[in-house]
Amino acid sequence: MYELPRESRPLDAVLESFERTVLPLCKNEASPRFLGFGDTGDDPASLAGGLLALFTQQNLINQSFDSPSATFVEVAVLRWLRDLLGYANPPVADIRTVWDVGGMITHGGTTSNAAAMMLAREHKAPETMHGGVRNPGQFGVIVPRGIGHYSIKSALTWIGVGDQAIEVDTHAFRYDLARLERAVRRHRGQIMAVIAYAGDSRTQTVEHPRRVHDVVRAIDPRIWLHVDACWGLVAAFSDQLRHLIDGITEFDSVTVDPHKVMAVPYSLSALLVRQPSSLRTVSSYSDLIMQEDYAFGQVTPFIGTKGWLSLKLWMMLSHGRAGLAALAEDRVSKAHRFAALLDEHPRLLRLHEPDLAAVAFIYLPNDIRPEPSLPEQHIARINAVNQRVHKRMLAEGTWYLHQFSLPDDHARLCAGATLYPLRFMANNPRTTEAHMAEVIDYVTKLGGDLEGDIR
Numbered sequence: 001m002y003e004l005p006r007e008s009r010p011l012d013a014v015l016e017s018f019e020r021t022v023l024p025l026c027k028n029e030a031s032p033r034f035l036g037f038g039d040t041g042d043d044p045a046s047l048a049g050g051l052l053a054l055f056t057q058q059n060l061i062n063q064s065f066d067s068p069s070a071t072f073v074e075v076a077v078l079r080w081l082r083d084l085l086g087y088a089n090p091p092v093a094d095i096r097t098v099w100d101v102g103g104m105i106t107h108g109g110t111t112s113n114a115a116a117m118m119l120a121r122e123h124k125a126p127e128t129m130h131g132g133v134r135n136p137g138q139f140g141v142i143v144p145r146g147i148g149h150y151s152i153k154s155a156l157t158w159i160g161v162g163d164q165a166i167e168v169d170t171h172a173f174r175y176d177l178a179r180l181e182r183a184v185r186r187h188r189g190q191i192m193a194v195i196a197y198a199g200d201s202r203t204q205t206v207e208h209p210r211r212v213h214d215v216v217r218a219i220d221p222r223i224w225l226h227v228d229a230c231w232g233l234v235a236a237f238s239d240q241l242r243h244l245i246d247g248i249t250e251f252d253s254v255t256v257d258p259h260k261v262m263a264v265p266y267s268l269s270a271l272l273v274r275q276p277s278s279l280r281t282v283s284s285y286s287d288l289i290m291q292e293d294y295a296f297g298q299v300t301p302f303i304g305t306k307g308w309l310s311l312k313l314w315m316m317l318s319h320g321r322a323g324l325a326a327l328a329e330d331r332v333s334k335a336h337r338f339a340a341l342l343d344e345h346p347r348l349l350r351l352h353e354p355d356l357a358a359v360a361f362i363y364l365p366n367d368i369r370p371e372p373s374l375p376e377q378h379i380a381r382i383n384a385v386n387q388r389v390h391k392r393m394l395a396e397g398t399w400y401l402h403q404f405s406l407p408d409d410h411a412r413l414c415a416g417a418t419l420y421p422l423r424f425m426a427n428n429p430r431t432t433e434a435h436m437a438e439v440i441d442y443v444t445k446l447g448g449d450l451e452g453d454i455r
């Protein structure tokens with residue numbers, strides 16, 4: 001299997017070998033027991049779109065001969081995403097080039113965030129694209145401490161401005177606004193962007209975009225404001241949830257990740273910008289890309305040939321506003337139900353208020369009461385038990401909850417401590433109340449079995 005076959009093998013034999021040796025070990029994220037992420041990728045319309053995109057083999061780098069109709073599906077999808085978030089769309093008749101659309105489709109949140117950082121860099125120091133970085137000290141980026149996603153820091157290194165993330169303390173998984181204000185004042189002139197998470201990668205707490213905007217803009221109106229809404233896009237689907245992202249349209253750019261939150265198969269992300277023309281600042285020219293009005297290859301940094309990723313989402317959006325609202329509201333109400341089940345349980349402690357679909361919690365050994373200011377050795381023991389629970393869960397493979405490091409930002413056990421919780425995610429429509437109760441029993445049983453080993 002590891003050596004390139006010398007002779008050609010018939011397709012039947014290859015398929016048989018795949019089915020026997022590879023497929024059984026693939027994860028099944030659409031299982032209602034896979035509760036760690038919920039990138040289910042199983043919306044039927046969107047799967048149909050994925051297949052059609054494979055079979056039609058369009059290339060979104062050019063339009064005229066490469067993707068004569070696909071390009072306009074991509075334009076429609078970008079407009080729909082903008083509309084959902086609340087960004088104004090120009091009238092269709094005014095969309096005469098790719099620079100009028102106000103967004104780009106990419107393969108993932110990491111690429112979208114990297115393109116946003118390029119926009120921020122060009123906004124701060126125009127023509128850095130061509131002249132190179134001259135004064136690296138001016139490209140600082142403010143991020144929330146301990147809850148940011150690595151893609152921003154990676155992007156800063158990739159685009160050559162150096163890892164200049166300025167971390168600001170948080171409270172309850174949102175910026176401490178007084179500290180944010182102090183940081184913006186202290187580093188005035190040296191900041192190119194401030195990042196807000198509409199749904200961070202751990203607890204999916206949604207930042208208050210308007211408050212962050214007001215604090216930053218009052219001090220420096222030139223700073224690029226970027227929202228990472230890879231998870232928070234769902235809040236835009238429902239009138240009941242939209243208040244969570246109030247102010248998002250004041251931000252200069254927004255990353256969304258439909259492959260995380262819309263049951264769209266991998267991979268699909270988009271970067272949307274407040275002012276469509278800003279994309280000109282990161283456009284590149286090549287005589288190998290058609291110099292034509294609708295060639296998306298001109299406006300998408302890092303990506304050349306690009307499949308018809310957007311077709312999956314075009315199909316999925318056939319659920320309409322009502323379907324999207326139901327999807328979002330169902331998840332959030334399921335997350336609240338899971339939180340209520342945790343709260344009834346003496347050995348399990350919830351670590352935040354669920355804004356979206358994620359609920360992070362921790363198992364407490366029998367002799368430890370949940371109270372603020374627990375001593376360090378208790379925290380170490382709690383973490384050790386939870387890490388073992390996660391390891392055993394992975395080894396057994398019956399259930400999956402995710403694990404990561406998390407600051408105890410609500411001071412439930414010890415302010416400032418780093419915890420290793422478990423995380424439930426309510427993205428899967430097949431996850432029922434019975435599954436929730438069963439996984440809670442499973443975790444508490446494992447915790448009880450394993451806590452004795454750790455003193």
Ligand SMILES: Cc1ncc(COP(=O)(O)O)c(C=O)c1O
Nearest residue numbers: 108109110149151200201228230
């Ligand atoms: C908040 C956030 N931003 C960006 C990313 C990166 O997205 P992708 O994995 O699609 O590149 C993630 C991935 O988990 C994320 O949680």
